[in-house]
Amino acid sequence: MSQDRDDDLLLKKNQVAGNGLLDRRLFLKKGLQFSAISTLVSTATLASATAETKKEFDPANPTWMKQPGKAFSPYGLPSEFEDDVLRYPSPNEVVTGNGVSWTPLHKMEGTITPNGLHYERHHNGVPQIDPKQHRLLIHGLVKNDLIFSIDDLLRYPMQSKTCFIECGGNSNAGWNSQPHQAEAGYFNGMVSCCEWTGVPLSVLLNEVGLRKNAKWIIAEGADAFAMQMSIPIEKAMDDAFLALYQNGERIRPENGYPLRLIVPGWEGVLNVKWLRRLKVTNRPVMARNETSKYTELQPSGKSRMFTFPMEAKSLITSPSAHMLLKEKGLYQITGLAWSGRGKISKVDVSADGGKTWAEAELQQPVLDRSLTRFRLPWQWNGKQSVIMSRATDETGYVQPDRNKLIKERGKHGFFHYNAITRWQIDTDGFVSHIYENDETTKNNSDISIDSGWD
Numbered sequence: 001m002s003q004d005r006d007d008d009l010l011l012k013k014n015q016v017a018g019n020g021l022l023d024r025r026l027f028l029k030k031g032l033q034f035s036a037i038s039t040l041v042s043t044a045t046l047a048s049a050t051a052e053t054k055k056e057f058d059p060a061n062p063t064w065m066k067q068p069g070k071a072f073s074p075y076g077l078p079s080e081f082e083d084d085v086l087r088y089p090s091p092n093e094v095v096t097g098n099g100v101s102w103t104p105l106h107k108m109e110g111t112i113t114p115n116g117l118h119y120e121r122h123h124n125g126v127p128q129i130d131p132k133q134h135r136l137l138i139h140g141l142v143k144n145d146l147i148f149s150i151d152d153l154l155r156y157p158m159q160s161k162t163c164f165i166e167c168g169g170n171s172n173a174g175w176n177s178q179p180h181q182a183e184a185g186y187f188n189g190m191v192s193c194c195e196w197t198g199v200p201l202s203v204l205l206n207e208v209g210l211r212k213n214a215k216w217i218i219a220e221g222a223d224a225f226a227m228q229m230s231i232p233i234e235k236a237m238d239d240a241f242l243a244l245y246q247n248g249e250r251i252r253p254e255n256g257y258p259l260r261l262i263v264p265g266w267e268g269v270l271n272v273k274w275l276r277r278l279k280v281t282n283r284p285v286m287a288r289n290e291t292s293k294y295t296e297l298q299p300s301g302k303s304r305m306f307t308f309p310m311e312a313k314s315l316i317t318s319p320s321a322h323m324l325l326k327e328k329g330l331y332q333i334t335g336l337a338w339s340g341r342g343k344i345s346k347v348d349v350s351a352d353g354g355k356t357w358a359e360a361e362l363q364q365p366v367l368d369r370s371l372t373r374f375r376l377p378w379q380w381n382g383k384q385s386v387i388m389s390r391a392t393d394e395t396g397y398v399q400p401d402r403n404k405l406i407k408e409r410g411k412h413g414f415f416h417y418n419a420i421t422r423w424q425i426d427t428d429g430f431v432s433h434i435y436e437n438d439e440t441t442k443n444n445s446d447i448s449i450d451s452g453w454d
């Protein structure tokens with residue numbers, strides 16, 4: 001049967017939305033498995049087990065089979081052939097140590113961020129803290145001030161939680177008047193997801209004893225920026241915790257060693273790294289990062305402040321910007337969805353610029369406030385196509401398209417950009433970032449954020 005007839009048959013039997021979106025269960029259906037997957041791999045490759053190519057597969061041929069391999073190592077590193085899977089540090093940082101490095105989401109699979117690829121955001125460098133000298137002070141509107149060493153904290157009963165951390169400024173190039181052309185991770189990769197382990201904050205707050213007028217907690221970091229952030233007491237008592245471990249090992253210096261605050265689902269900036277002090281107060285401290293930053297004027301003339309939870313968002317990571325589809329045929333669209341308000345309940349995908357949608361398969365288990373992997377098979381017909389994803393979370397919140405976001409928030413936003421991202425695949429297979437045709441793309445006089453953070 002010819003390739004085209006195969007393609008037609010696949011479409012006829014499995015298409016669930018316009019422009020070739022196929023049933024998410026396609027790869028799970030037993031009978032279809034073989035034919036579907038073989039179309040996914042180029043027919044040229046499959047058909048090529050000729051005498052010529054068989055020579056490439058000489059069982060005794062690879063050099064790594066002719067001599068013993070390397071011995072053991074005390075700490076494992078990625079294969080040298082994966083040396084392009086890297087964080088991307090902001091090129092235009094003005095002060096050394098103030099900037100960001102993005103997680104390469106477009107080069108990764110699954111949902112967990114390896115520690116060496118967790119995005120970084122520092123305001124004044126990474127302090128090299130000696131855990132023996134480090135102390136945490138809890139004071140303010142409490143009955144007894146307490147000082148903890150790291151060894152003290154390591155003796156407490158621990159809990160683990162997998163959750164994402166996302167900078168409030170993630171994807172903020174989306175506010176630009178022109179679509180930002182960068183790889184998916186180097187545009188949206190100020191989000192990462194780890195299993196964090198540590199001590200519930202409520203345990204320590206109960207130990208110091210909150211006074212009646214305790215309303216806020218001010219968390220302070222031990223870096224040269226002395227980051228301070230205010231957190232409402234309800235959240236502090238609910239699910240915030242002090243993390244000592246990241247994906248099973250002690251937290252990396254870049255991510256807050258030896259102690260960091262985790263505030264699940266809320267703006268990254270609240271997750272104070274290198275935590276040294278928690279002051280219980282009756283009002284917020286009104287620090288730089290809750291006044292001159294993170295306060296945003298709305299079209300109504302009012303400002304948004306203390307916009308804590310990160311709203312539901314999703315993003316196709318493959319195919320995505322700057323990738324090249326070599327030929328028409330079957331592809332797996334995949335990406336990530338997350339919500340600071342709970343679990344992702346569904347992700348819809350469109351391959352026709354939003355005219356029709358189909359529900360993607362969610363990788364199980366779907367975890368609260370964690371990156372969630374979605375996948376959907378797609379038969380690309382070689383024509384210009386626009387693919388996009390739309391997340392819905394368990395509160396019923398639906399990720400907005402860009403026009404809706406701009407209508408609500410104005411054109412000069414900086415934080416909390418969670419609009420639907422559109423990737424356009426051209427006839428030559430090249431993928432780029434586009435906006436829906438709207439008035440905002442035509443107005444070129446707006447501010448331009450090449451790589452913003454905060």
Ligand SMILES: Nc1nc2c(c(=O)[nH]1)N[C@H]1C(S)=C(S)[C@@H](COP(=O)(O)O)O[C@H]1N2
Pocket residue numbers: 118119120121122123124165166167168220221222223225226227254255256267268269270271272273274454
């Ligand atoms: N002490 C301290 N904590 C901090 C910061 C900082 O510069 N200093 N940056 C904040 C910001 S803006 C973000 S987005 C997250 C980034 O965490 P990460 O570097 O582990 O990804 O840490 C927050 N906590």
Ligand SMILES: [Mo]
Pocket residue numbers: 121166167168169268269453454
């Ligand atoms: Mo941030």
